[in-house]
Amino acid sequence: MRLYAPTIVLSAFLLFLVQPIAGRxxxxxxxxxxxxxATxxxxxxLMLLLGYLYSHWSVERLRPxxxxxxxxxLLAASILLLRLTPEIGRTLAAQVDPTMQLLWRLTLMLGLPFFALSTSTPLLQAWYARSRGSELPYRLFAFSNAGSLAALLCYxxxxxxxxSLRSQTQAWSGAYVLFALLTGSLVALNLRGKAAAEAPHPAAGNPLAAPPGFREKLLWVLLAACPSALLLAVTNLLTQDVAPVPFLWILPLSLYLASYILCFARRPWYSSGLFTRMITPALFVLxxxxxxxxxxxxxxxxxxILxxxxFICCMFCHGELFRLKPEPRFLTHFYLMVSLGGALGGEFVALLAPHVFREYLEFPITLAACAGVAFLLAGRxxxxxxxxxxxxxxIVYAADFVYSPMNQARFAARNFYGTVKVVDSGQGNSALRTLYHGGISHGSQWLAAGRRRQATTYYGPQSxxxxAIQNSASNGRRIGIIGLGPGTLAAYGR
Incomplete structure (x- = not known):
């Protein structure tokens, strides 16, 4: 445990520290x-899924x-291909949908090192379980999430x-080399130790335990997918319609990780009876x-509120994951299903929803999925x-309340950057045409012929x-407008 725990904590710390650095x-x-x-x-x-898939293949197919x-x-190659530098983001060209460009650039910048880091939790736990029998390998998962949360709060x-950004990338790269050396020490221990001669399957846990069935695997995927999708949906809601503050991205992810830590601790804080009763009120407030x-x-x-x-939804899903965890000999299979669910939830919100829905329907759909999973686990x-x-x-009422008024939009579209709608409201002299980004008004124009040149919204007569224009302008004065609202403020021109 002395070498396994710090290595796993450091890998998780680096795994989540590099995320805000890459975003920066x-x-x-x-x-x-x-x-x-979201991308x-x-x-x-996705890289976590590939890392867990590699770990599962390694433990199941290879001898120690x-x-x-x-x-x-893999560790040696990842050091040679480490390319985390600030310059790598300066050559990007803006596009209408830069999703694939971002994914490719992240692959060039972090692909193999991030992949190596993502293998640590399942692979090192499997090595630990093999060398120590069934001595709490899942406790290392809590250590891993504690390191992840520390990185997010530290950044x-x-x-x-x-x-500076350059100093951040250099410090992270140096810490990654330290991680590779620590993991290399564990590799050397496995080569020298008795475990190197054992069979390919870890001997931890009950060797007669039945392998997990289809229903168990499906529940693992669903219990991982729902909080993953909800994490991104809540983040989108916070930063699109509430406040576009990148700092708010860290709050939902920190709550998501905190639930993993509490549920997979040595003495879990999860109570199935308590959170089964709390999941419905949590869905209500969301x-x-x-x-x-x-x-x-x-x-x-x-x-x-969000x-x-x-947090309650994540505690319920991650707590049920812990309750349904298999014997340690199926540990890598369990983590593979969990990572698959996390990737599917992320793909639904980040890739599928922007191309299928004109509104942020992924939020109520994810809430409905959480309610369905809770029903499956509670019994009929x-x-x-x-x-x-x-x-x-x-959930249906809230979605209808928010999105039904927008169904009469003259124009609606959604892309990587959000949703845009043009909506007509009112009648006669009060008829108004409004541009919305998400649920926020970004400008209006009166439709009556006599009012079309009247300034509105943030730049009305009392703004x-x-x-400033009315009190300082004189005949013939030229006024330049820089920033937001020049189209509306132009109504004051003569």
Whole structure:
């Protein structure tokens, strides 16, 4: 445990520290949009899936000596291909949908090192379980998530304020070399130790235990996919319709990781009975947050509601994952299914939803999926059916409340950067045409012939810009307008 624990903690710390660093490198080219972060998270989830797939293949197909040799070669190659530098984000060209460009650039910048880091949790746990029998290999998963959470909290407090971007990339690269050396020490121990002569399957746990069936595997995937999709959906809601503040990206991810830590601790904090009763109220408050978020909403209240609801849903799903975990001899299979679910949830929100939905329908759909999973686990009894019906009814109501007024839009479109709609409202002299980005108004124009040149919204007659022009303008004065609102402010021109 002395060498395994620090190696796994360091790998998880680096795994999640590099995520905001990579986002910091790439964001300036794309205006800080939430889609950039969603794509980054999708890349990290896909690489995690590949890393867990490699670990499962290695443990199941290779003898311990072969595992050590292959992994040692992987670590050496990853050091040689380490290319994390600030310059790699400066050559990106802006595109309407830069998803594939971002994924390719992240692969060039971090592909093999991130892949090597992502193998640490399942592979090193399998080595530990093989050498120590069934002595708490899942406890190392809690250590891993603690390292991840420490990295996320450390970045905005200590790393970003104190180090330049170049210093951040250099420090991370140096720490990665240290990780490779620590893992190399474990590789050497496996080559020298008795484990090198053992059979390919780890001998931990009950050797007579039945392998997990299809239903168990499906539940593992669903229990991982729902919080992953909800994480991205909540992040999009926070940064698209509530406030486009990249710092808010860290809050949902921190809550997501904290739930893993608490559920997979040596003494888990998860109570199945408690959180089964709390999941329905959590879905209620998330649906209400959807209904009342947007322009004019109480930002702090919305953040608290979304954070609490997300945390309870993650605790329920991750707690049930821990409760349904298999014998340690099936450990890598378990992590493979969990990573597959996480990747599927991320793909649904980051890749599929922007091309299929004109609105952010992935949020209510994910809430409905969480309600369905809770119903599957609770069993088909009257109480669980009532909870499912109430949850779905409120989710449908909230979605209808938010999105139905937009169904009459004259124009609606969605791309990587968000949704845009043009909506007509009112009648006669009060008829108004409004441009929306998400649920936020970005400008309006009166439709009546006599009012079309009247300034509206943020630049109406009583706004600061209007008063400045009216009180300082004289005949023939030329006024230049820089920034937002020049089209509306031009209505004051003569």
């Amino acid at each position: 490198i790439l964001l300036p080219r794309f205006g800080g949009g939430a889609g950039v972060w 980054c998270l999708l890349f990290f989830q 000596r072969g595992q050590a040799l292959v992994h040692g070669a 905005p407090v200590a790393v970003e304020p104190c180090l 649906a209400l947050a959807l209904a009342y978020s947007g322009a004019g909403a109480n930002l702090v209240l919305i953040i608290v 954070g609490v609801g997300l 009894n009257t109480g669980s059916m009532i909870r499912l019906a109430l949850s779905l009814a409120l 600061g810009g209007a008063l």
